[in-house]
Amino acid sequence: MQETRRAARQRRRRRGLMVGSAAGLAVTGLLVCLVITMQPDGSRNAGPAPATAVADSQETPAPTSPEKKPATASPSAASATPSAGTASPTASATTPKASATPSAVPTSASPRTATATSSLAGRIRPKSTYQGVATVYQAGVGDGACSYGPSDDMMIAAMNTTDYETSAACGAYVLVRAANGASVTVKITNECPLPCAPGQLDLSEQAFAKLVPVSTGRIAITWSLLSSDTAGTISIRYKIGSSAYWCGIQAIGHRNPLARLEVRTSGGWRQLTRTDYNYFLSPDGSGCGGAIRLTDIYGERLTVNGIAVRPDVVQPTGVQFARH
Missing domain, CATH: 2.60.40.760 (Expansin, cellulose-binding-like domain)
Structure with a gap:
């Protein structure tokens, strides 16, 4: 009898444990469900990816926003970003081209003034100073390649073939200056053939003597075109x-x-x-x-x-x- 009672007590204890275990399992399951319910779902966990996509979509319209392009800081700031930098130099390159057009206008305007002078003048142009050498020759009666004939005025010179330019220099008045400060005005009446170099003038003895002694033979000079105030009529x-x-x-x-x-x-x-x-x-x-x-x-x-x-x-x- 005692053993029968003891076995019955053990069975009741096991049932209690089983019921307690089952209840514990139920409570645990309930807690797990509550945790799962309160946890963010999978689409929200993927939220950072759409957020990145949104950021990308914000950068995509940025190049098309016209407000930022005129800003001065925009090109320099964009140049730090490789993707924006590519577009930004293009925009900044367009700006210099536009600004170059107005600057090209004054440039093309200044030749307009020169058109009446330099295009007709040929090689020897007004308001220009040329460097060269002066040599000396015996001019005789003053005649020369320009076919003017004898001259009473021996302040004359022969122009090198290059600057003579098929007689375009004939009759030109030229102011010649030496390094010592002396100067003389001569009229071009002749041509100095090779080996006379561009810039070289072959002066009559009378003209050369106004600069240095004739025995010097050759000196460095600068010269420029004059519009003579002594000329009579044509x-x-x-x-x-x-x-x-x-x-x-x-x-x-x-x-x-x-x-x-x-x-x-x-x-x-x-x-x-x-x-x-x-x-x-x-x-x-x-x-x-x-x-x-x-x-x-x-x-x-x-x-x-x-x-x-x-x-x-x-x-x-x-x-x-x-x-x-």
Whole structure:
């Protein structure tokens, strides 16, 4: 009997333990459910990824936002970011191009002034200083390649072939300066052939002596073009052999270098070709004996009428170019 009671007590204890264990398990399960319920779900745990995507989407419209492009800090700040930096230099490169256009306007405007001078002047241009050497030659009676003939004024010089430029330098007045401070004004009447170098002037003995003793032979100089204040009026001369069928025309005594010589024909003004001996030729005789129009390197035009075809006769015109 006692053993029967003891076995019954043990069975009750085991049932109590089982019930307690079951209850404990139930409570544990309930707690687990509560924890799971309060925990964020999987889509919220993935929240940082969409947040990053949102940040990316905010950067995507940034290049298209026009407000930040005009800001001065924008290009420099963007240049620190490689992706934005690529777009930013493009925008900043566009800005210099736009700003270069206005700066190009003054640049192209300054040649406009030069158009009336430098384009007609050729190599020897007003308001320019040239460096070279001065040598000396015996000028004789003063005649030379420019075909002016003998001269009473021996302040003359021969221009090197390059700057002579097919007689374009003929009649030009040039101020020559030496290193010692001495200077002399000469008229170009001749050509100094090779080996005379660009910038070189071969002065008459009389002109060279105004700078240094003739025995010096060769000195460094600078020279510049002058618009002479001593010139009288211009004369016209037809070349020997000229007629109504062929003629050569020369202008003498022009204050400024001559850029063009034209003759009036039935078809209008015709520009004649200049020779290296300083005559302008009309090979077919058109315009010979008619009106002549002279243009200097500054663009001034003088029209001369009434000059007959009289070969080798110097005929005055009474006109002269303005001084500059």
